[in-house]
Each structure stands twice: as C-alpha cells, then as structure tokens.
Amino acid sequence: MTAIRLDGLATAKAIKAELAERVVHLKQKGITPGLGTLLVGDDPGSHSYVGSKHRDSAEIGMHSIRVDLPADASAADVRAAIRDFNNAKDVTGYIVQLPLPFGLNTNEMLELIDPAKDADGLHPVNLGKLVLGVSGDLNSPVPCTPAGIVELLKRHNVPTVGAEVAVIGRGITVGRPLGLLMTRKGIDSTVTMLHSESRDLEHAVKRADIVVAAIGVAHFVRPEWIKPGAAVLDVGITRVDGADGKAVLAGDVHPDVANVAGYLSPNPGGVGPMTRAMLAYNVVKAASL
Structure with missing residues (x-):
C-alpha cells in the first residue's frame, strides 16, 4: 500500500485563490483586509514563518504590517505594540508570533489581544467559544x-x-x-x-x-x-x-x-x-x- 498524499501545498493554494476572490469583492466595498505580525527576538524559524505569512498576504491582495522587536524587548514594549495593533484601523487580524523570548509571559500577552483581531484564535475568549461549540460564529476565529x-x-x-x-x-x-x-x-x-x-x-x-x-x-x-x-x-x-x-x-x-x-x-x-x-x-x- 502506498498512502495517498494529503497535499497541503496544493490545498492551501486553492484556499488562497478563493480568498483572493473574496478580497477583490471586499475591496469593491471599500474594505481591505489587513494582517499584522509582532515578532520578538531572533529565532530563525519564526522569522521565516512570519516572512511567509506576509508573502501570502501579498499574493491574496491583503495589506500587511510587520513589527519586529529585539530579543531583549521589555514587556512594556510588547504590550505597547499589541495596543497599537488593537487600535490600528487597517489591521483586521494579527498575531503575536510564538514562542516569545524567555522572560515574557505568553499568556499575559495573548490576553491583551483584541479577540476580534485574534488571527491565531488563541485568545482565552476565542478558545472558550471553541469549548462552548460556538467558535467560528461571528467574530470568533478557530486556531x-x-x-x-x-x-x-x-x-x-x-x-x-x-x-x-x-x-x-x-x-x-x-x-x-x-x-x-x-x-x-x-x-x-x-x-x-x-x-x-x-x-x-x-x-x-x-x-x-x-x-x-x-x-x-x-x-x-x-x-x-x-x-x-x-x-x-x-x-x-x-x-x-x-x-x-x-x-x-x-x-x-x-x-x-x-x-x-x-x-x-x-x-x-x-x-x-x-x-x-x-x-x-x-x-x-x-x-x-
């Protein structure tokens, strides 16, 4: 037996093509979806992953903003960057790239995210909706x-x-x-x-x-x-x-x-x-x- 390949590359390409059509329709209504990413530190894997997300955004036709902070950024610096994304009208969803450097409280930072802009679906409110079986409804994203x-x-x-x-x-x-x-x-x-x-x-x-x-x-x-x-x-x-x-x-x-x-x-x-x-x-x- 040779297993059938569950081809994530081809399937993701099809999904992105569908999303590109949705973005065109949204832009016709004066709405441009916007992705934000907050990356703290110098982890090569995280930098590569964040870069790929912005390439996806460009391919789909979305606006994107990338904020990179050094590994020694203070908790106050990270909180400020999260608040900026919460208030940014041109960002409809954003992520705090994990893992965060040692010394930063991951749960604290995730809780600061506006649940409606939580693109990773990891805010406690959104995870709670998943437990309740209502995740995916209205503004509650799924991980x-x-x-x-x-x-x-x-x-x-x-x-x-x-x-x-x-x-x-x-x-x-x-x-x-x-x-x-x-x-x-x-x-x-x-x-x-x-x-x-x-x-x-x-x-x-x-x-x-x-x-x-x-x-x-x-x-x-x-x-x-x-x-x-x-x-x-x-x-x-x-x-x-x-x-x-x-x-x-x-x-x-x-x-x-x-x-x-x-x-x-x-x-x-x-x-x-x-x-x-x-x-x-x-x-x-x-x-x-």
Whole structure:
C-alpha cells in the first residue's frame, strides 16, 4: 500500500485563490483586509514563518504590517505594540508570533489581544467559544493548525463521521483545540488525546482511523503502530543530524508509515501550508464582519 498524499501545498493554494476572490469583492466595498505580525527576538524559524505569512498576504491582495522587536524587548514594549495593533484601523487580524523570548509571559500577552483581531484564535475568549461549540460564529476565529487539519481531511474526502481519532500531543495550539474541533457536529469523530504520560500509547494509535502526530519528536510514530488504510497527519517538526552531519528537518512520523497508511500528509508540505492558509482565512473573515 502506498498512502495517498494529503497535499497541503496544493490545498492551501486553492484556499488562497478563493480568498483572493473574496478580497477583490471586499475591496469593491471599500474594505481591505489587513494582517499584522509582532515578532520578538531572533529565532530563525519564526522569522521565516512570519516572512511567509506576509508573502501570502501579498499574493491574496491583503495589506500587511510587520513589527519586529529585539530579543531583549521589555514587556512594556510588547504590550505597547499589541495596543497599537488593537487600535490600528487597517489591521483586521494579527498575531503575536510564538514562542516569545524567555522572560515574557505568553499568556499575559495573548490576553491583551483584541479577540476580534485574534488571527491565531488563541485568545482565552476565542478558545472558550471553541469549548462552548460556538467558535467560528461571528467574530470568533478557530486556531489555525487544527482548522487546517480539518480542512485538509475534508478536501481529500477522508471520512470523519464516527471515525476513531488519535491526537498525539496536548499543546494549546494543536492538540487540545483539535480534539474539540473533531467532535463538533458535522465532523462527529471520537477523539483520544494522547501525550508523553499516556499508558499503552501504541495500542491507542493502532485503533485509530485518523492519527495526528503533534509531539515534536522525530519519527516518533512507527509504521507498526498504524492501522492499514488509516489517515496520518504529521504536524511536529524537529531538527536532526543528517547523514552528512548537517541539520535537517524531520517530522513526527517515520517515513515507512507511507507503506501502511491510506492517507499521509508530508512534512514539510502538509499541515504547515494549511496553517498559513487558515491564518489568512481568519484575517479575511474578520474584515468581512
């Protein structure tokens, strides 16, 4: 068996084309969606990711503003930048790029974001609406990576109703909100949340029709764990030493899983592009309200 590729690049491209059409219509009404990003520090991965978000914005036709602060920026500096975005009329949605440097309180900064402009969907108000089952209504955005995973499954016609789903990883950006999304009406999956302290994790994964690996351990999910024909989505990514001694990127899923799974998202090229597409979706949607 060779797994069908859950192509995040192609799917994200289709979503961005749809968003570009929406932006054209909004501009005809005098509305231009605007993305803001606040990046603190010098993390190369964060700089690359933020840069890609602004390229997406230009491709879709959105306005964008980028604010970069040094790693030694004070909490007061970060608070001021967040307030500026809250007050900026040309920014309809923005993000505070995570992780923040040591010494800055992530939860405090996220709580300062205007929930209506929370493009990542991580403000406590928006996460609370997700728990209540009303996230996605009115001005409550859904966290981007979980939304991207659901959309990737939907657009590849992967059955979710009644499906057993194993989510490996309980982080606030992926695992926890994904578990809530997958049980919503219309998706109707049964979710098992797994983490580093879960007993008999392998057995739980073997039962699953859909496996989402978001634990950040290279090649953690082994082919012998996977039910034949299951859909496997590889979210986590880490740097490991390659054969030549140079650092390379590796996902949470072992490459040989492709010989067992029915569907497999590549990493990179799977969930990552979908996360960016759903971020753009949240910004455009906020401008539409």
